[in-house]
Amino acid sequence: TVLTLDFGSQYTHLITRRLRELNVYSEMLPCTQKIAELDFKPKGIILSGGPHSVYDAGSPHVDPAIFDLGVPILGVCYGMQELAYRASPDNVIAGERREYGHSILTAKPVNGKVDKLFEGLEDSMRVWMSHGDKLVKLPEGFHTVATSENSEYAAITHGEKPIYGLQFHPEVTHTQHGTHLLKNFAVGICGCQQNWTMSAFLDQEITRIRTLVGDKGQVLGAVSGGVDSTVAAKLMKEAIGDRFWAVLVNNGVMRLNESEQVEKDLKEHLGIHLTVVDASKLFLSGLEGITDPEKKRKFIGGTFIDIFEQEAKKIEDAAAGSDLPGKIEFFLQGTLYPDVIESLSYKGPSATIKTHHNVGGLPERMSKGQGLKLIEPLRNLYKDEVRALGRELGIAEELVMRHPFPGPGIAVRILGEVTQERVNIARQADHIFISEIRKAGLYDKISQSYAAVDPSRAVGVMGDKRVYGYIIILRAVTTTDFMTAEAFEFPWAFLQKVMNRIVNEVDGVCRVTYDVTSKPPGTIELE
Numbered sequence: 001t002v003l004t005l006d007f008g009s010q011y012t013h014l015i016t017r018r019l020r021e022l023n024v025y026s027e028m029l030p031c032t033q034k035i036a037e038l039d040f041k042p043k044g045i046i047l048s049g050g051p052h053s054v055y056d057a058g059s060p061h062v063d064p065a066i067f068d069l070g071v072p073i074l075g076v077c078y079g080m081q082e083l084a085y086r087a088s089p090d091n092v093i094a095g096e097r098r099e100y101g102h103s104i105l106t107a108k109p110v111n112g113k114v115d116k117l118f119e120g121l122e123d124s125m126r127v128w129m130s131h132g133d134k135l136v137k138l139p140e141g142f143h144t145v146a147t148s149e150n151s152e153y154a155a156i157t158h159g160e161k162p163i164y165g166l167q168f169h170p171e172v173t174h175t176q177h178g179t180h181l182l183k184n185f186a187v188g189i190c191g192c193q194q195n196w197t198m199s200a201f202l203d204q205e206i207t208r209i210r211t212l213v214g215d216k217g218q219v220l221g222a223v224s225g226g227v228d229s230t231v232a233a234k235l236m237k238e239a240i241g242d243r244f245w246a247v248l249v250n251n252g253v254m255r256l257n258e259s260e261q262v263e264k265d266l267k268e269h270l271g272i273h274l275t276v277v278d279a280s281k282l283f284l285s286g287l288e289g290i291t292d293p294e295k296k297r298k299f300i301g302g303t304f305i306d307i308f309e310q311e312a313k314k315i316e317d318a319a320a321g322s323d324l325p326g327k328i329e330f331f332l333q334g335t336l337y338p339d340v341i342e343s344l345s346y347k348g349p350s351a352t353i354k355t356h357h358n359v360g361g362l363p364e365r366m367s368k369g370q371g372l373k374l375i376e377p378l379r380n381l382y383k384d385e386v387r388a389l390g391r392e393l394g395i396a397e398e399l400v401m402r403h404p405f406p407g408p409g410i411a412v413r414i415l416g417e418v419t420q421e422r423v424n425i426a427r428q429a430d431h432i433f434i435s436e437i438r439k440a441g442l443y444d445k446i447s448q449s450y451a452a453v454d455p456s457r458a459v460g461v462m463g464d465k466r467v468y469g470y471i472i473i474l475r476a477v478t479t480t481d482f483m484t485a486e487a488f489e490f491p492w493a494f495l496q497k498v499m500n501r502i503v504n505e506v507d508g509v510c511r512v513t514y515d516v517t518s519k520p521p522g523t524i525e526l527e
């Protein structure tokens with residue numbers, strides 16, 4: 001493992017990503033992490049960049065115990081300034097101007113040899129700079145291994161200890177051969193093996209779950225048909241068989257035929273022990289009259305928990321009469337690494353920590369109310385790694401590549417009040433849009449797509465008659481992290497075809513629009 005200590009740069013998590021792409025396992029923790037409290041021994045440590053100046057009162061500093069571990073250390077940008085400042089405050093000066101953009105880096109051989117960090121790389125490469133302060137003096141014992149147009153000290157190393165500093169960011173794609181450089185550090189200098197693969201992860205995780213749950217333990221989990229809960233459920237099935245109980249709650253705002261399809265996929269394709277609860281009437285009647293988006297979310301989340309708890313109780317009661325152990329002790333949750341990073345990364349002393357919105361507070365209430373212990377097998381994985389794990393588990397490509405769907409479902413895709421009529425319209429329009437996207441071979445090029453209903457009506461003319469109908473809003477975006485997104489550029493003919501089908505096939509609709517807003521300022525969902 002390479003430990004990445006985060007000083008708050010927007011690029012930090014990319015260091016972890018790049019290393020994992022090299023099949024080297026890497027974890028990210030806040031820069032304030034106490035080394036004595038680590039539950040693993042890293043083979044190397046990377047200190048990330050960050051928005052602070054080492055001079056600021058209250059600027060973050062690393063636990064000096066990292067230097068006692070005897071493992072290689074690489075400081076990137078602020079990370080390098082931190083190393084130099086520690087040696088002597090005179091080594092760093094507060095920059096008057098930020099340096100932001102490309103620079104040309106030239107490796108500087110020492111005794112006729114380039115440093116290990118630059119092995120196999122060209123002598124000169126384009127790198128990405130983004131810093132305010134800069135190094136003006138070499139810390140004692142260090143020498144320069146590369147220079148840039150603006151700095152004598154673009155890359156430095158300690159002569160005797162494996163400590164390195166880079167002024168530029170090797171983790172961003174703007175830096176040529178940045179991944180090669182990180183490989184030189186992790187593999188060449190730290191001696192990490194490139195054996196972090198999904199099949200190795202799967203074996204490890206199954207063993208871990210079996211040990212944790214024991215021979216008799218039972219696990220309960222909610223499934224939605226989405227990638228994360230499906231992969232987590234299949235993993236539990238592999239680990240403990242029918243002692244894993246999956247529950248699907250049909251909340252009445254799922255897509256067309258979705259509950260039936262998910263039931264079929266999970267039971268028939270994946271052999272998962274599944275209970276389906278049809279609570280659609282309860283949800284739809286409760287949604288009557290609610291127009292505020294947050295109130296919709298709260299109602300759906302709260303009702304979901306009520307039903308789920310009743311189901312858990314029923315499963316326990318049924319087990320009491322069988323030879324299965326009565327008590328369910330564990331609760332499966334499909335938390336992913338980006339959620340963990342959001343709550344762990346260093347955001348300064350006034351950090352506010354985001355609460356996950358996975359299934360509307362479900363884990364907290366379940367674990368508090370019923371004393372359930374959480375199992376989060378995907379908490380160290382990024383979405384694309386979860387997809388790779390799904391393939392490793394033999395889950396069909398169509399399920400593995402599904403676009404995300406929010407917990408409150410179509411309810412946040414109907415502006416204003418949710419009624420059965422509007423749900424039906426949203427479902428049919430969405431079905432047409434997604435089918436056409438699939439037919440055109442565009443599904444995997446888009447990150448998320450759907451059709452929403454705007455219930456304020458518009459006038460139209462159809463078959464020589466005046467009509468007064470709903471407006472459909474189509475939305476399709478591309479994104480890597482769902483934090484920012486761009487609208488997808490469809491060919492015009494494609495949009496016309498979808499428009500034609502929707503106005504002709506969906507009763508009550510007379511107009512179709514395409515939402516071209518990026519995020520920000522828009523969000524991916526309309527509510």
Ligand code: XMP
Nearest residue numbers: 297357358404405406407408482523524525
């Ligand atoms: P926004 O709309 O915030 O969405 O740009 C970003 C991603 O989060 C999903 N999303 C939700 N998922 N419950 C969920 O489970 C929610 O309340 C919720 N709101 C948004 C959205 O679909 C997108 O993938």
